[in-house]
Amino acid sequence: MTDQQHQDPPAPSADGDVLRVEHISKKYGAVTALVDVNMHLERGEVLALVGDNGAGKSTLLKIICGFQPPTSGRILLDGQEVTFTSVRHARSLGIDIVYQDLALVNQLTVYENMFLNREPVRWPLLRKKQMRKEAQEHLDSMGIKTLKSVDLKVASLSGGQRQAIAVARSVFSEAKIMLLDEPLAAMGVKEGALILDLVRDLKEQGMSIIIIAHNYGQVFPVVDRVNLLQGGKITFDKYSRDTSVEELTEIVVAEYRKALEERHRAAS
């Protein structure tokens, strides 16, 4: 909380922000991962968070999803300051993070995964019929039709299907803000298209989404705004209609050149 009166207030926006991150810094011992980051997410918006490895993307993500607290700064949810005590706590407030591989249990069926830790019970037994039916209805309502049955074990699904299930589960848990961490990682074009369609649908239904992506070119078509993280700072914040994949590439390439030069200088 020391460097609170530092710099100007976060980027232009009004009460429409569903999430605001103000003056967030994160230090791991001597290493500073984030420096006074200001970020906001508008209601019903898809925000892409891009940047190189080590730029602080995952640190920022971990702070927003409640996995770890920031060293300083605050988080506002619907204008209310919140302090997340755990991922579970953040989730209960409507912020849900979706990992492709971490989220699902291979040995369980699709419907069991969708209900994991929220299973309906008629003590002491699970209401399996209800689980199956609701899971199927939910997938249908989201337009996820690539599954033969909700009785399939997740192990037998493709990467795209898994991601779709993980997203569906998140929606199912009544998330308001969804954090997608590399949703297209290791996915073919067709599968990727499935997920992008899903993101579009969710946005139409009013979900606010942050996508962490390495390959911003792939997600660019569904994104409303782009934030670029460089060296623990957000250095770029533009609506996607005001920018282009080319402009982003230029910035990234410039950064790459600078890094190369620095290395040369250090070597000589």
Add this chain to the structure above:
Amino acid sequence: MNGAGAPLSERKGMAHVSGTVQEAPEVVGGPPEQPSRGAMRALRDVGALLIRQREATVFVVDVLLIIYFGFISSVGRHAFFTHTNQITVTQLAAPIIIIALGEVMLLICGEIDLSVGFTYQLAPFIMFFLINDYHFPGLLAILIALLCGPVIGWFNGFLTVTMGLPSFIATLGTAFVINGIVLTTSHAQQESIPPQVHGIAHWIGQYAWAEITWAVILTAIFHVLLIRTRWGLHTVATGGNLLGAREAGVSVARIKYGNFMLTGFLGAFVGLQIAFQISIIDPTSGGFTPMFYAVAAAVIGGTAMLGGSGTIIGAFLGGILLAILTNGFSVIGISANPLPIIFGGAILLAMIANVQLTRLRERGRA
């Protein structure tokens, strides 16, 4: 086909529980082999079932062994189905099965308990000391002896979950410690069952059919626990994807502690049963052997050591398989010396099947 998969397996499983044990002779006629127009399809369905349901495979092996020892072997024909021998088989199977139930739960959530055979050793002595030295009423002494199981289980959970030791090492340590406690406190002397508990002893383990009846009841309970309850689902989730389960808010520590405690309870229970069955409290009973048999039964029944998968019914049938093999060999008069070779082979075959069939299944369903 897929849609009906899970409920089918459950119904099938329950049928096994009631079907295999007491009614073993009737079950022999079970698999439909009569030649009809549906024969080919039936055969194919059976084949598919064998691949999909591990329990079915073990069940068939059990039946084949019963047929061999009970009907084909010229010696076994006269000896295998005698009343005494039926009881012998069930008394061999029951302790393996009951301990295996706990081990299955632990293996599924990614742990193992090597100490359970020593909890088995300790429990009847606790009962004895409480009655003999502290004049506790019999029933209370039995309850406390049973409770020492979960207490040891809790300690194993503490070492594994809270202290972060691998359970293989943690429970190896507790195993030796408990063994030492038993030997020290009992001065390595056998004791007899105190008269205060003679009545209840019959119900726990002394009646001829008591042990297998308990094994069947507990199998049914654990099967439901694994397949039908949140506890079971979370146990699978914990072993299948520890991080993912934790992310979803599953209390993985509680699941692991709980399954160690359940296993400890079962160990204590079996210890009392055996003591009542043989009417002696023996400081050398239990130990590593019953635990390894139980793990073998679990593995033969289709439980993977990698966590995330396993079946209670499979462990039950695996326990029956080990018991029939042990007993059958002695019944038909073959030396028991080569028996471990067969056990080892069965474990390896089962494990290969586990690994390969899982691969096959996952590929087939994709």
